[in-house]
Every structure is written in structure tokens, then in C-alpha cells.
Amino acid sequence: MKLNRQQLSRLGGAVALPAYTPDMIRTGIAHIGVGGFHRAHQAVYTDALMNQGLALDWGICGVGVRSEDRTMRDALAGQDYLYTLVELGDEPNLPIRVIGAINDMLLAEESPQALIDKLADPAIRIVSLTITEGGYCIDDSSGEFLAELPAIQHDLRHPDAPRSVFGFLCAALARRRAAGIPAFTLMSCDNLPHNGAVTRKALLAFAHLADQELASWIDQHVSFPNAMVDRITPMTSAAHRQQLAAQHGVEDAWPVVCEPFVQWVLEDKFVSGRPAWEEVGVQFTDDVTPYEEMKIKLLNGSHLALTYLGFLKGYRFVHETMNDPLMRQYVRSFMDLDVTPQLAPVPGIDLTTYKDTLIERFSNQAIADQLERVCSDGSSKFPKFIVPTLHRLLADGKPLDRVALVVAAWALYLKGEDESGARYRIPDPRAEHCQALVADDAQLTARVLGEEAIFGSAPGRSLEFVAAFERCLTSLRERGVSQTLHNLLHA
Structure with a gap:
């Protein structure tokens, strides 16, 4: 009808x-x-x-x-x-x-x-x-x-x-x-x-x-x-x-x-x-700031943390990615160790319960949320959802490998081919420009981390972050997503 x-x-x-x-x-x-x-x-x-x-x-x-x-x-x-x-x-x-x-x-x-x-x-x-x-x-x-x-x-x-x-x-x-x-x-x-x-x-x-x-x-x-x-x-x-x-x-x-x-x-x-x-x-x-910081850094930031790794692995839905124990552990580690220490108290919200709920929501099989949707417009999403966390980690002298892996996965995703050799489109209004950043492997690190419109100046100037990015990128290329995650989580 x-x-x-x-x-x-x-x-x-x-x-x-x-x-x-x-x-x-x-x-x-x-x-x-x-x-x-x-x-x-x-x-x-x-x-x-x-x-x-x-x-x-x-x-x-x-x-x-x-x-x-x-x-x-x-x-x-x-x-x-x-x-x-x-x-x-x-x-x-x-x-x-x-x-x-x-x-x-x-x-x-x-x-x-x-x-x-x-x-x-x-x-x-x-x-x-x-x-x-x-x-x-x-x-x-x-x-x-x-x-x-x-x-x-x-x-x-x-x-x-x-x-x-x-x-x-x-x-x-x-x-x-x-x-x-x-x-x-x-x-x-x-x-x-x-x-x-x-x-x-x-x-x-x-x-x-x-x-x-x-x-x-x-x-x-x-x-x-x-x-x-x-x-x-x-x-x-x-x-x-x-x-x-x-x-x-x-x-x-x-x-x-x-x-x-x-x-x-x-x-x-x-x-x-x-x-x-x-x-x-x-x-x-009167002030939405603590709520939006919580949501943007935990939900949207974690979405980016899982989406490019999942896509490279060959998954096409968020729940598939979360069914992978290594992915699930990585996302929760990113939430707990990298993001949560940066958050101010949120009135009426228990952050542990909120993170538990996020894991359940990401794992919702019935909704079949597409990784392509979450991957889309990465060049606009990174500055809002990941870069503030990255800059704070740099300023505080915290470990960088988990957040560097998010950036490295995006850079490799821009190549347009997953681990199985399947090709895919890059849904981003700046796709052509972003893919040009990764076209020359010899210049990839400098061009990606030098893209101040996305990352600001700090990551490209940090020797520690450059090294972490290159470690993650090399591992993804040579060992694949699963072994990279295993090594990172059990270091």
C-alpha cells in the first residue's frame, strides 16, 4: 500500500x-x-x-x-x-x-x-x-x-x-x-x-x-x-x-x-x-560543552578508529568490524586510554556505562550500519573527531601509537584497495586531493602529515608522531590489520 x-x-x-x-x-x-x-x-x-x-x-x-x-x-x-x-x-x-x-x-x-x-x-x-x-x-x-x-x-x-x-x-x-x-x-x-x-x-x-x-x-x-x-x-x-x-x-x-x-x-x-x-x-x-566533547571524541572518534581499519580488513558493516575481537579490544582501548582522560566530568553521565553502551550500539547487527557511510568525508571528519584528541596526546606527552594507527589506516584506505585486493570508491568531496597525498609512497608521510588543513601543524612537526605513524603504516602494509592490532594490543 x-x-x-x-x-x-x-x-x-x-x-x-x-x-x-x-x-x-x-x-x-x-x-x-x-x-x-x-x-x-x-x-x-x-x-x-x-x-x-x-x-x-x-x-x-x-x-x-x-x-x-x-x-x-x-x-x-x-x-x-x-x-x-x-x-x-x-x-x-x-x-x-x-x-x-x-x-x-x-x-x-x-x-x-x-x-x-x-x-x-x-x-x-x-x-x-x-x-x-x-x-x-x-x-x-x-x-x-x-x-x-x-x-x-x-x-x-x-x-x-x-x-x-x-x-x-x-x-x-x-x-x-x-x-x-x-x-x-x-x-x-x-x-x-x-x-x-x-x-x-x-x-x-x-x-x-x-x-x-x-x-x-x-x-x-x-x-x-x-x-x-x-x-x-x-x-x-x-x-x-x-x-x-x-x-x-x-x-x-x-x-x-x-x-x-x-x-x-x-x-x-x-x-x-x-x-x-x-x-x-x-x-x-546552559552549557552543552561536556556532552558534545564526550560524544564527539568517544562516539565519532571511535567510529573513525574502527572504520578505516575495518574497511581495509574487508569488512563492510560496523557490526562485522565489532565482531572481530581484536577490533573490539582496540576500540575500547582507544576510548579508555586515549580519550577518557581528556574528558571533563559530564553531568548525569557515567562514562564507563556510556562506553559500554557505545560498544553495544556499534555491535548492533540489525541496523547493519555501513562502513562506507562512516568512512565518508574523512577529510572533514578528522579535524573534528580525531585531531583534537591527537593534539592533546602530543601536548601531554602520552603514547601515540593507537591514534597514529587511525591516521595510518586512513592513509592506506585512500589507496582504494583492501587487503583482499578489492577496489572501492572514496566517498569524500576532496577525494582527488586526498588520494594525491598518498600517490607517491616516498613522499606519503610528509604529504599526509603536512596537510595542515586536516591535521594542523603539530603532528607533522612531532618526531614522535611521525615515527609512530610510519611504524603503523609499515605494519599495516607488511603484516596486515589483524597482526598490527595484535602487536599493538600486546606490546
């Missing part, structure tokens, strides 16, 4: 349906970057509130600024913006829900003016973002805004026909300012340290280049809450769609699958109101 409003009443049984109807919803949020994570996280929390008869004026209008977003828009539009959320895990009878919190989706390439109109609409009080770690146009080595990017330069020359996220945000905020419409809250839901502060820095940098008075107004009137977001959401596969249809009779063009675990810690800094997300499990705080 095709999922849409007309057919909705015919569904039932194990499939939970919205307790509200689409005509009850008014739009209050515009979300830029509608992908699996947004639909398994922010939209789900909002839907849960709506099912209680709350937040019906906080419906979500999706926004796509990339040409690739058309596929998602067409899939959702074809089923009245409804979609199915499927939780996968070892527990029996996990919920399957139809989510109706998204009620529209606009594409920038279809009508830039329509998108600016929507973002300038007084009804929009929150604009939220999942635009990936690389979408904020910040140079990871210098921390500066990348004003020279072609899309940014275009938008500075053509403010009424923008192409970039920040061009659209400034165009809409300029119109709100001119019309006396209050500003919105700009809320990042990306896995970035201090994601609100990063968003603020990027938007103000663009605005200062475009219009100094507008930049001053944004600085005074727009709020940028920091957030820690967490839910493992693998790519939806054809098998997921087929299973949903076979088991529950739901024909969904793009369901979203995810783990049962979900968490959102959010600073309560909203200039124009917000949904009562605390009623459905969101934790509001």
Missing part, C-alpha cells in the same frame, strides 16, 4: 500513525538539509510532541540547496511528506512509526525567491541545519571562513539570487530586518564541536562581507544554540524498503532506519520561541 494521506487510515497494526492530521499543522521551522539523520532525530522529537497535541504550530518545511536534494524532495512529495521510521535492534517489537512533522520541502534551484520568502516569513521562528561537517565553509586549520569559495563569491555578487546556505540566510534576514520582522533562531544539528558557535562565526563572516549593518543586526538578534545530537542512522537500502513492504505492507519511497538509542542535549537559547521538546526527552542545559 503506497504511503500517502489518502491511504494512511488503512494502515495500522504494528505501524503507529500520527495522532494529528496534516490540516492541524502550521509551519514554524525551516530545516536545511533533509536527510536520514534529520528525519530520525529532530523531526521525530517534533512528531512526538505533535502526537501529544502540542507543537502543532512547529511543523517543518524542508529545504534543499543542493541539486542532489531533489531526489529526497520528490520521494517525500510523492507521499504527502509522510515517511516511515523503522527502529532496528535486538529488542523485540521495536516501534515502526509514520512521521508527519514535515509538511513541505522547497528546492533552491527551483525558485530562490520562494525559498527566501519562506525563510523571511514571520511564521518561521527556527531555521535548523544538517549540512554536514564540511558545509560550514570554515577552514579546519585556521578556523577562518572560506570566503574564496565559488558559491560564496557568487552570493556576494548576486545577493538576490544566492546559491549557498549562508547566502540564503542573509538574504532572508535582510528582508526580515527591513520589514521589522523578528529574527529566527539558527540551530545546527550537525556533529561539530560548538556547532552553534561555528554557525554563528560562518554566518557573521559572510554577513560582514555582504553588509556590515546587517551583520551587526544579526549579531544582536539571532541566537545560535549549541547542541549535542546522537542517533546512528545508516543509509536506507533497497532491502530496507522491501522488508517494510513485505512485513508491514507499507510502500515507502524513502523510509528511514535507525537504532533505538536517541539523544539531544540543547542549549536553551531561542530568540523567537521553541517547541517544548523537553516533554519528549530533549535535555536542555
